[in-house]
Amino acid sequence: MSAAQVWSVDPRTGKRREQVAVEATAEDVDSAVRAAHSARGSLADRAVRAAFLRTAADRLDAAKERLIETADAETALGSPRLPGELARTCYQLRAFADIVDEGAFLDVIINHPDDTATPPVPDLRRYKVPLGVVAVYSASNFPFAFSVAGGDTASALAAGCPVVVKAHPDHPATSELAAECLRRAAVEHGIPEAVVGLVHGFEAGVELVKHPLITAAGFTGSVRGGRALFDAAAARPVPIPFHGELGSLNPVVVTESAAAERAEQIGTGLAGAMTLGHGQFCVKPGLVLAPTGEAGDQLVKSLADAVATTGEGVLLDHRMRDNFVAGVAERAALPDVDAPVAPGAGDEHTVSAGFLTVPAARLAAEGEHDVLLEECFGPVTVVARYEDDAEVKAVLSRLPGNLSATVHLSSDEAEGKGDGAAILAELTPLAGRVLVNGWPTGVAVAPAQHHGGPYPATTSTSTSVGGTAIERWLRPVTYQSTPEALLPPELRDDNPLGLPRRVDGRPEH
Structure with missing residues (x-):
């Protein structure tokens, strides 16, 4: 039997382009x-x-x-x-x-012999291969x-x-x-x-x-x-x-004070983050905890106005499109779930962006609404309206691991006046990256970046x-009591490669 052919397909039309x-x-x-x-x-x-x-x-x-x-x-x-x-x-x-x-990734560490230590330390030289x-x-x-x-x-x-x-x-x-x-x-x-x-x-x-x-x-x-x-x-x-x-839900918490201070800005920012790349980013905010009341209503209105102007888009392939359409339909059919802007199918190749709202109390305990706590790949997010801090904590306690978690605070809360630190403490166990007053889409390539998180965000x-x-x-390996002539160059005393290293507890550059 001949091997199956691999074709390049145009997602805008569903037609094959060429055999690759x-x-x-x-x-x-x-x-x-x-x-x-x-x-x-x-x-x-x-x-x-x-x-x-x-x-x-x-x-x-x-x-x-x-x-x-x-x-x-x-x-x-x-x-x-x-x-x-x-x-x-x-x-x-x-x-x-x-x-x-630079070579610092080799993590060179050298301990010279120390007979005065308990127990005595032999000559030990460690790096990564x-x-x-x-x-x-x-x-x-x-x-x-x-x-x-x-x-x-x-x-x-x-x-x-x-x-x-x-x-x-x-x-x-x-x-x-x-x-x-x-x-x-x-x-x-x-x-x-x-x-x-x-x-x-x-x-x-x-x-x-x-x-x-x-x-x-x-x-x-x-x-x-x-x-x-x-x-x-x-x-x-x-x-x-x-x-x-x-997979990652990337939860967002909007405090009542933050919503009162800048509801329109937060709603518009959320619309941009959840529809960026037609909602196909791994750090798309998929669950937003927003307050009930006038400020929360204004946030939802701002989100609706911004999402409603988003044009239809093409997902990466038709299988993903079908999964998105089925997924949002299943979620929208749940009791107490509303769709201020209905997500779903556009024409036969596109989808339309939208979002769902639900009382946070529906997510605070196990039940049929649990599907709202699962990632839905595409341009949709779920806004859970909470009555008080207890509901926020109850929902957060049910979330799996995430790549990111975000909190939007008021200017006073950002200066330490209020519960900002407590919310950060609630979010930290949930994610590998915790953001304040921003959006998780856009993962900078930088030495301090961490793009990972507790399972199922990542498996490590x-x-x-x-x-x-x-x-x-890389894996570490240590050479013990090894003659200088037999050591890898990275571990020799004269440091012929000029590597940064730590020798007897002191950094050398």
Whole structure:
């Protein structure tokens, strides 16, 4: 039987554009992983590695017109979204090149012998080494930044790990073009192009996580798909780390004082955040706790006015469109749920944005309204109207883990007058990023960024954005009482590589 064909599809029409590839067989996956494994040594030199990452960014920049045109044809994300996302992707690669050059990610720690300690301390030297070949699973909603050349790939290569990427079926042609850019950059620096493998197909993704030479995996996608792969990674004869980003509601709390102070501004801001990218961002605010009363009413009116002017949009594929239409219909049919602006189907290819309201008391205890506490992918949010702080706490206590949690405070509350600190304390256990008087959409690529959170937001405590994302693909190793001549250069007393390190408890630069 011949392998299934992989087609590029235009979500605006539902029609096939071109055949891009064929689905990888188990033998194809094995070949890609073994070739990547054989390329590990080519990434050993940090200078070569950093140069490769910068050249990869240059190659993507040089191909940006073709990449953006292809990605738009496959995702309908358009401009300015796609040019901005590609620029972000190139920035990530260059930022990781800087991290590789600096070397602090190696976390070098040296303890010289100390016979006076109890117990005595021998000569100990610790740093981090790459795990090996990493499996990367592309996301549907970020064809550049969380795909072939995205953060998982950039951080893994920076750590010294080759990658094999499982392309997302929503943008296979874009994936092939991006992989070509990375491979060309690798060859320019004497690195085998197999250092970046690419496979297509559902079964290929399953085979990939099971392959014995895969040492870790990074995933961005649905709870169902991510959990299946996570379980497969744990069930291997040798389990591996699985860093999955699965789903997030991203709750928002608006205090009564904040609503009274700037209801219109908050409502308008919420409309922009929940409809950005047609509601297809992983940090879209999906649940908003807003007060009852006049101020809360004004917030809802402002939200309704802004959302009502949002045009119909195309989701990433027709399956997602169908799930969105069915999901909002199920939620809207629940008792005491209203739709000031009804979300749902537009024409046969589009959807319309909207939001639902519900008394917060309906969410405070287990029941049929629990579906409102689950992520609905697309341009919709749920506004839960609360009567008092007790209802806010009751709803928050029922939420699963999230990527972000937000509180909108009044100017007095932001200065410490009121319960702002208490609300932050309630939100902190729920999310990896806590925001005050902002919106979670827009995840800056910065050293202090954390894009992760308690399950099901992610399956680990790590981040997939920012410099510390590199830590996912490293493991520490300590050399004890090892002669200087046998030590890796990173751990020698004379520090020939000029690495930042901590020696006998004191930082050295």
